[in-house]
Amino acid sequence: MxxxxxxxxxxxxxxxxxxxxxxxxxxxxxxxxxxxxxxxxxxxxxxxxxxxxxxxxxxxxxxxxxxxxxxxxxxxxxxRTFSFTVDEISQLWGVAEMDVDEFLRHWPAPEGKEWVLELENEPDTVLRSGGTLNFEPEGVEDILSRQVKASKVLVTVFTTSGTFPAQGALRVDVDEVIATVLERAAKKLKLTSTAGWVVQVDGNDVNPSLTFAQAGLSGEIDLEWGAREGGGGA
The missing domain is CATH 3.10.20.90 (Phosphatidylinositol 3-kinase Catalytic Subunit; Chain A, domain 1)
Incomplete structure (x- = not known):
C-alpha cells in the first residue's frame, strides 16, 4: 500500500x-x-x-x-529569462519582477542572517515582505545573505509617488540623520518638490533633522513622507 x-x-x-x-x-x-x-x-x-x-x-x-x-x-x-545571483549562485526567472514574498518562499534566509542587495556607494538594501525585486539591467543582479546587525535600523520610505527602496528597506546606522534617507528617496523617486512635506512614523510627526537614535526609532521603521492634509507637494 x-x-x-x-x-x-x-x-x-x-x-x-x-x-x-x-x-x-x-x-x-x-x-x-x-x-x-x-x-x-x-x-x-x-x-x-x-x-x-x-x-x-x-x-x-x-x-x-x-x-x-x-x-x-x-x-x-x-x-526570455532574466538572470540574477543568490549568494553567488546563478539563478534565472521568467519575468523582470519577483515579489520579495515569493523570493523568501524559495530562498528562506539562513538562521541569523538576512538577504541584502549590496550597491556601490549606497547603504545595504534589506529584502522585506511586500517589496519587489527587478531583474532588468538597472535593477537587481546580486542578492547576498549577511548577518543581522543589531546596531542598524531598517528603513522604508512611503510616499504617494512610490516606495523607497522598492525591494524592502535600507539598512543604516542608528546615528544616520533621517533627512539623508529622505534625500535618497527623493532622488530615486524623482520627486521634484517636497517643500512643506512632513515625516511621520505610526501617525506621529518626526523631526527629519534628528538621527534615528535621537528620534527614538529602532528596529524596522516605516517613514510616511508627504504633504500634510491640505498642504502642497510634488
Missing part, C-alpha cells in the same frame, strides 16, 4: 501553485504546461525551483517527477 501511495505522489507536481497530475514519472515540459492549461507551450518559459536553485525546463525536456520531488515549477508567458 505504501508503495502505491509513493507512486501516486511521485506523479504529482506543483505548477504556479496548482497541482498537476501525470500518468508517468517522466514528463516533457510541454506535457506539464498542457496539464495546467498553459498553451501553446512555445509561448511559455518553465522554470524548476528546487534546493535554492533554478533550472530552465524546455518544452522537449524530460523531467523525472520522482527525482525532482520537493521542487516547484513556475511557468511564465515570456520569450
Amino acid at each position: 505504501a508503495n502505491a501511495e509513493d507512486k501516486l505522489k511521485a506523479r504529482e507536481f506543483t505548477v504556479n501553485g496548482q497541482t498537476a497530475y501525470f500518468d508517468d514519472n517522466e514528463v516533457e515540459g510541454r506535457d506539464i504546461l498542457n496539464a495546467v492549461g498553459l498553451v501553446p507551450a512555445s509561448e511559455y518559459q518553465l522554470i524548476l525551483v528546487k534546493d535554492r536553485r533554478t533550472r530552465l525546463i524546455g518544452a522537449d525536456t524530460t523531467l523525472n517527477l520522482k527525482k525532482e520531488a520537493g521542487g516547484v515549477l513556475r511557468a511564465f508567458r515570456s520569450d
Whole structure:
C-alpha cells in the first residue's frame, strides 16, 4: 500500500501553485504546461525551483517527477529569462519582477542572517515582505545573505509617488540623520518638490533633522513622507 501511495505522489507536481497530475514519472515540459492549461507551450518559459536553485525546463525536456520531488515549477508567458545571483549562485526567472514574498518562499534566509542587495556607494538594501525585486539591467543582479546587525535600523520610505527602496528597506546606522534617507528617496523617486512635506512614523510627526537614535526609532521603521492634509507637494 505504501508503495502505491509513493507512486501516486511521485506523479504529482506543483505548477504556479496548482497541482498537476501525470500518468508517468517522466514528463516533457510541454506535457506539464498542457496539464495546467498553459498553451501553446512555445509561448511559455518553465522554470524548476528546487534546493535554492533554478533550472530552465524546455518544452522537449524530460523531467523525472520522482527525482525532482520537493521542487516547484513556475511557468511564465515570456520569450526570455532574466538572470540574477543568490549568494553567488546563478539563478534565472521568467519575468523582470519577483515579489520579495515569493523570493523568501524559495530562498528562506539562513538562521541569523538576512538577504541584502549590496550597491556601490549606497547603504545595504534589506529584502522585506511586500517589496519587489527587478531583474532588468538597472535593477537587481546580486542578492547576498549577511548577518543581522543589531546596531542598524531598517528603513522604508512611503510616499504617494512610490516606495523607497522598492525591494524592502535600507539598512543604516542608528546615528544616520533621517533627512539623508529622505534625500535618497527623493532622488530615486524623482520627486521634484517636497517643500512643506512632513515625516511621520505610526501617525506621529518626526523631526527629519534628528538621527534615528535621537528620534527614538529602532528596529524596522516605516517613514510616511508627504504633504500634510491640505498642504502642497510634488
